[in-house]
Amino acid sequence: MNMANDLPQExxxxxxxxxxxxxxxxxxxxxxxxQRSVLFHLFGDGAQTLGQLSERDRVSPPSMNRTVNALVALELVTRVASETDGRKVSIDLTPAGRSLVQETRRKRDAWFSARLAKLTPTQRAVLAEAAPILRELADS
Structure with missing residues (x-):
């Protein structure tokens, strides 16, 4: 493998x-x-403003507003007015939204666990070392 050319593509x-x-x-x-991305962000980071969610997912505020409106209609998130600033509204998970995220995580973790169990200890160690690097790439 030519690292300079093949690694990015691979x-x-x-x-x-x-x-x-x-x-x-x-x-x-x-x-x-x-929509699922928003639910997972709220689950991990807690209530956020529309602007914070837009920035996190790198979408425009109007686009995020449509996403949040759909999630409100599905009763997976709710809008919560700030107690100190009436102009500020946070988006937070409902119990149904939290449950959906938890069940999705459980299914995904089970899928990964089953595949990881088939790897050698050395392969799992390589993945464990690579995980923080991949996270850094994803967050950049």
């Missing part, structure tokens, strides 16, 4: 295939990947 292809495969491990087909 990583891109592998990450795309793995991402596509993991998306099949979900509990609800009614919501889009963008």
């Amino acid at each position: 990583l891109r292809l592998v990450v795309q295939r793995l991402s596509r495969r993991v998306r099949f491990e979900r509990t609800d087909d009614e919501i889009t990947d963008g």
